[in-house]
Amino acid sequence: MKLMFASDIHGSLPATERVLELFAQSDAHWLVILGDVLNHGPRNALPQGYAPAQVAERLNEQASRIIAVRGNCDSEVDQMLLRFPITAPWQQVLLTERRLFLTHGHLFGPDDVPPLAAGDVLVYGHTHIPVAEQRGDIFHFNPGSVSIPKGGFDASYGMLEEGVLRVIALNDQQIIAQVAINP
Secondary structure (H helix, E strand, C coil): CCEEEECCCCCEHHHHHHHHHHHHHHCCCEEEECCCCCCCCCCCCCCCCECHHHHHHHHHCCHHHEEECCCCCCCHHHHHHCCCCCCCCEEEEECCCCEEEEECCCCCECCECCCCCCCCEEECCCCCCCEEEEECCEEEEECCCCCCCCCCCCCEEEEEECCEEEEEECCCCCEEEEEECCC
16 A cells, blocks of 8 residues: 655645645555644744645545544644544554554654554654654654754655655655665
């Protein structure tokens, strides 16, 4: 199964447009959104092209192909604009030999790992900093932020294809980080 990951959109229409363009080109089965969809939050500056209502409209066009979790900047009023659920604090995607635990990162994350089995993957956003690595017997994957990158990184998204998780720069498609999760 091929998956695309986007996190921390924070209402940026240009970032959303680029994500949807890449999603259409990717032939991914699902677009996984790791929270902070519409609101920029009180600690962040407004992202480029801040237009949350238009972001909702564009994402709703792909509602049947989106899996999402709630971020710390998402609220019930955001859910009223979106035609896919965003209020769950976590979800799981089951692969043949792995479980992907999807969360935003403010409740569960690298410092508060949920109970996972060896070989499972913790997939989170929140920090806006890309990660693709194995820590002990758990894989950690953060696709970074598509709109407000931090830590000196470019805006980025993630892909799971043929057992490899990759963080990819949104604009120039350079691989920022990757980890193979196949046994």
